[in-house]
Amino acid sequence: MLKWASSTDPIVKSIFEESTRSSTYLSPAIQNELIKIMAEQIKRQIAEKIKGQAFALMADENRDNGGHEQLSIVIRRVVNADNHKYIIQKYFIGLIRLHEFDAQTLSNEIVNYLTNYGAKLDSYIAQCYDGASVMSGKCSGVQAILRQNHMPNGIHIHCHVHRLNLVIVDVSKVIQYISEFYQIVSKIHSYFVSSSVTNEYYQTA
Template identity: 40%
Template sequence: MMSVTGKAKDVAEAREALDGIFSAIAYLAGQGLPLRRREEKTSNLQRLLDQSERTCPALKTWRKRKQTFTSPEIQNEILELMASAIVRQIANSVREDVFAVMADETRDSAGTEQVAICLRSVNKQLEVEEQLIGLYSVESTTALVLSTVIKDALLRMELDLKQLRGQCYDGAANMSGKFKGVQALIKQEEPRAVFVHCTAHRLNLAVQDCMDGVRPLRDTIQETGRMIGFFRDSPKRLSCLIHFGADKSLRPLCPTRWTCSEPALASVINNYTAVLSSLEAIADDPSTRPDQASTASGHARRMQSFDFFFGLSLALHLLRMTTPVMHADNKTQSHISVSRWTKVSHTEA
């Protein structure tokens, strides 16, 4: 029969090994890295554990067991435990005071509608904190469904709706509708939850209306977006651009976030000569397909006009004035990573 001392030693070594596995998973998740690959032996988690074995003999001994608690199912369960611990910590930090909720829905690459919900509060040092509490899949984006999801998320965190003092959404009718929007449905239960149209969204709409309302700006930005896509769609054309002296590749132009378009326009105007020379070279190259050569020729003619250069310069000037406003609006936001697990793991073990 194993002695008490031997049993305690085995428990201590097992605890140390499991702590190493939890720490490895927390590190990878916090860095946004995938844990698994097609071949489990070459996954990021297994490679990280291989490195950890050098300083942790208990982990090396543990991984020789038949059950090592590193299967994909257990990895997912560990991640859920960490996420729950972080959410509980967030809930505890805001439960004693009033708070505001922010939500926005979007469709992911798989076509699934998801709602991102954040809490906004003020800590004891009077510092604003914005913390993501989760992504929730929804079957529809009606006001009733979205308001139910928000209230359910608060209920799961044991946050009283009576403590809600603010709502921040975009200007879509299902969110901001005066009578049947999400903000109106929540106000029926808590009238003190004041609705505020998202500042970043309003800024983006204002810039969009400004650009779309001026023909030279609108035409120049649309042409610039097509030209940037023309280069970025082909490694050969990007190589040609670098060959003519471009210091960096062209930045993509976001079709919806106008306040993020400054880097794209700046990359064109800072490499104006190289871009124009590349387009002319592509248009004159006999090996270029006729449709691509014609497109390059059209872009080159447009770049040689005063209207294009003036419109590009003016758009960049206007966007540079909105960028500080955008940064000022976002600077109080904080991001939650799984690294916060280390702050609560020992207290909740």
């Protein structure tokens, strides 16, 4: 990363040229520390932007390559630009590692994470999740817990992208040639990733 930065930033380039072999800042520990510092700077900038603003919360569970469940947190706000034009801005603010998956635990994790940003929870005007009952349950889902206890103005919205995905999945099951198309694509993918020989052939083709 620093080598790439040195190709465009004269200050970074001069550091490389003038540093000794024992202080190149390329060790894994230094790299991780630099990434952590940059992340904190970005967090502070986002926290400053959302201070005193009305915004929406978007969250979704996902699993990384290591099989660990995480909760991605995104906040969204509308900015009044020049000439009465409104711009939607989204900020990905982080991933929360999950060890328990009930609605109360997820709610606590979200509240703690957002509170650390210094955001006022009563400034949230919307919550957007997929249709899973643990997130969107009317009585005991995350959206209900947050609205009852932390975000009185945070109306729940079922993610439109998730709705579209559900429609596409149902359509692909009903229309035969679409179903066959996805089956063929899936088999092609499995063929190339299941064997190191075929995968290497694909990479070099």
